[in-house]
Amino acid sequence: MLNGEILDILSASREAGWVVEPEAKKLLALADLPVPKFGWAKKEDEAVRMAREIGYPVVAKVVSPAILHKSEWKGVAVGLDGDQALLGTYERFKRLEGFAGMLVEEMVPGLELIVGAKVDYQFGPVILLGIGGTGVEIYKDSALRMAPLQERDVRSMVRNLKARALLEGYRGAEPVNLADLTRLLLAFSRLMMELEGHVESLDLNPVKCSPEKCVVADARIMLMKSA
Amino acid sequence: MNLGTLFEPRAMAVVGVSHTNDRHPANVVFNKNHLRYPVRVYPVNPYGGELQGEKVYGRVSDIPEPVDLAVIAVRAEQVPDVLSDCIHAGVGGATVISGGFAESGRKDLQDRLVALARESDFPFVGPNCLGIYSPEHVDTFFLPNERIVRPQPGGVAMVSQSGGILVDQMVKFAGEGVGMSRAVSIGNKALVRELDLLAYLVEDPETKVIAFYVEGFGRNEGREFVRAAGRSPKPVVVMKAGKSPGGSRAVTSHTASLGGDYKVFSEVLAQHGVVEAKNESELVSFCESLSCYRQGIEGRVGIISGSGGHGAMAVDVCAGHGLAVEPLTETVQNGMRESVSKSVRDIASFGNPIDLTGSAVDDDFVHAATILSRAAEVDCILLLLLPYLPGCTMDLGARLSQVHRREGKPMVAYVPHVEKYRMLIEGFELNNVPVSPSIEGAVLMVEAMRRCRPC
Numbered sequence: 001m002l003n004g005e006i007l008d009i010l011s012a013s014r015e016a017g018w019v020v021e022p023e024a025k026k027l028l029a030l031a032d033l034p035v036p037k038f039g040w041a042k043k044e045d046e047a048v049r050m051a052r053e054i055g056y057p058v059v060a061k062v063v064s065p066a067i068l069h070k071s072e073w074k075g076v077a078v079g080l081d082g083d084q085a086l087l088g089t090y091e092r093f094k095r096l097e098g099f100a101g102m103l104v105e106e107m108v109p110g111l112e113l114i115v116g117a118k119v120d121y122q123f124g125p126v127i128l129l130g131i132g133g134t135g136v137e138i139y140k141d142s143a144l145r146m147a148p149l150q151e152r153d154v155r156s157m158v159r160n161l162k163a164r165a166l167l168e169g170y171r172g173a174e175p176v177n178l179a180d181l182t183r184l185l186l187a188f189s190r191l192m193m194e195l196e197g198h199v200e201s202l203d204l205n206p207v208k209c210s211p212e213k214c215v216v217a218d219a220r221i222m223l224m225k226s227a
Numbered sequence: 228m229n230l231g232t233l234f235e236p237r238a239m240a241v242v243g244v245s246h247t248n249d250r251h252p253a254n255v256v257f258n259k260n261h262l263r264y265p266v267r268v269y270p271v272n273p274y275g276g277e278l279q280g281e282k283v284y285g286r287v288s289d290i291p292e293p294v295d296l297a298v299i300a301v302r303a304e305q306v307p308d309v310l311s312d313c314i315h316a317g318v319g320g321a322t323v324i325s326g327g328f329a330e331s332g333r334k335d336l337q338d339r340l341v342a343l344a345r346e347s348d349f350p351f352v353g354p355n356c357l358g359i360y361s362p363e364h365v366d367t368f369f370l371p372n373e374r375i376v377r378p379q380p381g382g383v384a385m386v387s388q389s390g391g392i393l394v395d396q397m398v399k400f401a402g403e404g405v406g407m408s409r410a411v412s413i414g415n416k417a418l419v420r421e422l423d424l425l426a427y428l429v430e431d432p433e434t435k436v437i438a439f440y441v442e443g444f445g446r447n448e449g450r451e452f453v454r455a456a457g458r459s460p461k462p463v464v465v466m467k468a469g470k471s472p473g474g475s476r477a478v479t480s481h482t483a484s485l486g487g488d489y490k491v492f493s494e495v496l497a498q499h500g501v502v503e504a505k506n507e508s509e510l511v512s513f514c515e516s517l518s519c520y521r522q523g524i525e526g527r528v529g530i531i532s533g534s535g536g537h538g539a540m541a542v543d544v545c546a547g548h549g550l551a552v553e554p555l556t557e558t559v560q561n562g563m564r565e566s567v568s569k570s571v572r573d574i575a576s577f578g579n580p581i582d583l584t585g586s587a588v589d590d591d592f593v594h595a596a597t598i599l600s601r602a603a604e605v606d607c608i609l610l611l612l613l614p615y616l617p618g619c620t621m622d623l624g625a626r627l628s629q630v631h632r633r634e635g636k637p638m639v640a641y642v643p644h645v646e647k648y649r650m651l652i653e654g655f656e657l658n659n660v661p662v663s664p665s666i667e668g669a670v671l672m673v674e675a676m677r678r679c680r681p682c
Contacts (some may be wrong), residue, residue: 068479116482120491122449126480142485144494146450154499156682160494201480222480 002194006030010198010223016065019221022103027221028204029192033184034215039104047090048083050104057081059105060089061218066098068220071134073097079107097152108215110208111166111176114215115185117147117192119224125192129157131166131207139163149181149189154182167209176209184214202226228350230419230427232319234361234409236266236295240287240318242309243301243325244270244278252324252369253300254278259366266365269294288316293320298358298367299351303327306354307339314343320350322358322367329415330355337417344418356414357390360397370394381406382435382518386424388413388442389468396440399507403664404656405515408433420445420534422452429459435516438464438510449492456617457499462517466504467492500681509671515661516672520637523680526550528673529605530580531595532589533619537611537641537666538580544670545609550677555579559602566594579605588618593626600634608671610640611666614648624654624662630659637676641669 002087013019019027021042039050040063041060051058062075073096079087093102097119102106112131122147130142137204143157158167158178169175184207192202203220239260245251253356257278259293261268270278277283284290286296287309297313299306303325313321328337337354344351352358362380368390378400385394390412400407408431411424421439427435428437437459440603456463470489474495496503500523504510528550542552555563560577567575567583568591575591576582581599583591592610599608610627612619626639631638642652644664655662663669 004331061462114485116480116486118480118482120486120488121446121447122488123453123491123495124447124450126486126491126495128486130485132481137484138483140485144486144491145498146453146495152681156498160682196478201482203480203482205481220480 015203017223021062024219024221032187036106036108036215040101041104042101044090047102047104052085054106057107061103062093062096063101063103064098108208108217110210111204113209114205116203125196127189131163147189147192154185176212177213180214228423230556235364238267238292238294239296240269240271240294242271242299244272247317254274255369255371256298256367273372282362287312300324306578314347314349323351323353326355341417350419351412351417357412360410368542376401378407383407383514384409384428384434385438386411387440392440399511403511425455429508435464438514440466442468451501456501462521464502464504464513466510497682502678512668512671513675516675519661519678524606524676526677527605528552528607530609532611533583533613533616538582539664544667545621548674563595563598567591585616589620589623596627596630600636608638612642615652621650624651628655628658630658639669639672641666
C-alpha cells in the first residue's frame with residue numbers, strides 16, 4: 001500500500017528524524033485519512049492567498065524541523081480573522097528557530113481526541129485512542145489495542161475511556177460521529193501496519209471530532225532511528 | 228517440538244550426582260524420583276561408582292535403555308558436552324538446572340546450547356531453572372521433598388520465568404485446594420519458551436487452565452503469544468512483573484508516554500481475552516474459578532446471602548470491579564418470594580442482593596438459587612453462606628452444587644474457611660463449584676469469568 005509519494009515523504013524527513021506537519025498531513029491524506037484544508041506558505045503573499053482561499057478565520061502554525069512541540073514555542077495561532085492578523089503572526093513565526101514557512105489551515109470544530117500509534121517491542125504496532133489536545137498528558141485518559149484493529153476493538157476503546165460520555169453525547173449534546181471515528185481508526189491502523197519498520201510512533205493530536213465528522217487537525221510522525 | 232516425554236517420562240537420567248554432597252541438586256532430584264515415581268531413574272557422573280546401591284553411569288549414552296528426560300545439573304561449562312551426549316544418545320529432551328549462562332554474562336555459552344539443540348530438534352527447558360513438576364510422573368525441582376508443598380493433582384498448569392514464584396504459588400494453590408496438572412520453571416527460557424508450552428498445554432488432557440508468570444517477552448513475541456492464547460479453548464491467566472516504567476528512555480511522543488510498556492501489555496491481554504492477574508491472590512482465585520468454568524460472562528451478578536451486611540459488602544466489591552448487581556425483575560422476585568418458607572417470605576428481600584435472613588433454611592437457598600439460575604438477567608450467582616445460621620446444615624454445599632449441575636449457570640461461593648465447616652466447603656469443591664474464604668476472593672472468581680472474554 002505504501003506508494004512512492006509516501007516513501008518520498010519518509011525519506012525526505014529522515015535527517016530531521018520526524019516529519020513536519022504539512023508533510024505529515026499530506027502523507028495521511030494519501031492514506032485516506034481526513035485532514036483539514038491546508039496550505040504550506042513560504043512567503044507572506046502565499047499565506048494571504050491560501051487563507052482567503054480557505055476562508056477566514058484560519059489557524060496558523062509554524063513549520064520548523066527544529067520545533068517539535070509548537071505550542072511550547074507559541075507556534076500556533078487560532079481564529080485569525082483577516083489578513084492583518086495573519087501577517088502579524090507570520091512576522092512573529094519568522095523569528096522562530098528553523099523557520100521553514102507557515103501552515104495555514106481551516107478551523108475545525110469538535111471534541112479534541114488523540115489517536116496515536118507506536119511500535120511496541122513486545123507486541124508490535126499498537127493503536128491508542130484518548131482525550132487529546134494540549135492536556136493530553138494531564139488527563140491520561142486513553143485505551144490501547146494491538147493493530148490491526150477490528151471494528152469491535154474501536155467500540156471497546158471508546159467504552160473504556162473515562163470520558164466516554166463526552167463522545168457518546170453528554171447532557172443533551174449530540175454524540176460525535178462514531179462511524180467516522182471508526183473509519184478513521186481503521187484506516188490509521190492499516191497505515192500503521194504498513195509503516196512498521198519506518199516509524200517509531202505517530203501522534204494525531206488533536207483529532208477534532210464533531211457530530212458531523214472527524215478530522216486530523218495535527219500530526220507528528222517520529223521516524224525509526226536506525227531506519 | 229515434542230514436549231510430551233518431558234512431562235511423562237518412562238526413563239530419566241540425572242546428570243551430575245555427587246558422591247560426597249547429598250544436598251547437591253542432582254542428588255536431591257535423584258532421591259525425589261527414584262522409587263517414588265513410576266519413572267526409572269539413572270544417576271550419571273563421569274566417575275561412575277554407586278549411589279544408594281544403584282549403578283552410576285559415566286555418560287547418558289551408557290544407559291542401557293532409551294532415556295526420555297535428562298536432568299542436567301553440572302557446571303555451566305560442561306553442559307554443552309552433556310547436551311551433545313544426550314542428543315547423540317537419542318534422549319527425548321532435557322531440563323538444564325545449572326546456572327551460569329545469560330543471567331551471569333555468559334550469553335555465548337547459552338547460545339551454544341541453543342544452537343546444538345536447534346540443529347537436532349532437541350527440546351530443553353532452562354537453563355537456570357527448576358524444570359518440571361508433573362504430579363504422579365516426575366519432579367525435577369531440586370528442593371527436598373520435606374520442604375515443599377504440593378497441591379493435589381488437578382487442572383491448573385503454571386509456567387513461570389521464576390522458580391521461586393512458582394514454588395510459592397504452589398503453596399498458595401495447595402492452601403486454597405486448587406489442584407495442579409503441571410508446573411514448569413523455564414528460567415532463562417533459552418529454547419523452550421512460553422509459546423511452546425502454551426501449544427503443549429492447550430493439547431494436554433490433564434490441563435484445564437494455563438497460568439503464566441511473565442517478566443517480559445522478546446521482540447514481537449508478545450504479539451504471537453496473545454494471538455495463540457486468544458485462540459486457546461482453555462482459559463489463559465497471566466501475571467506480569469515489572470509493571471513500573473523501567474529506565475529513563477526518552478519519550479518523544481504522547482502515544483509513547485501514555486502507552487507505557489505495562490499499559491500496552493495489560494490492555495492487549497484484555498483485548499484477546501487473556502486474563503491478567505494483577506497479584507498472587509488474583510492468580511489463585513482466577514485459576515480456581517476458571518478450572519471450574521471456562522466460558523466468559525458479561526458480569527451481571529445475582530447475590531444470595533443470609534445476611535444483609537454480607538450482601539452490601541459484596542455489592543461494594545462488585546462495583547469496584549465493574550461488575551453489575553442490578554435489581555431483579557418483579558417476576559423473578561415474586562417467584563422467589565413464593566418459593567421460600569413462610570417464616571422468611573415477609574422478612575426477606577429479593578431485590579438483589581437477595582437477603583434470605585438468618586431464619587432461612589437449606590431449602591430456601593436451594594429454591595432461590597434455582598429461580599436465579601433460570602433468570603436471564605443474571606449470568607452468574609454469588610452465594611454468601613454463613614454456616615452458623617441455625618437453619619443451615621452442612622449439606623448445603625452439595626445441594627447448591629446440584630442446582631448448578633442441573634441448571635448450568637456459573638456459581639461461586641463464599642464460606643468462612645474454618646475446619647468445622649469443611650464438609651460444607653467440600654460439598655461445593657468436590658462438585659466443581661469454587662469456594663473462597665473471603666468475599667473479595669469470591670468476587671474475584673466472578674471477575675475471572677468476565678475477563679475471560681475479549682474486551
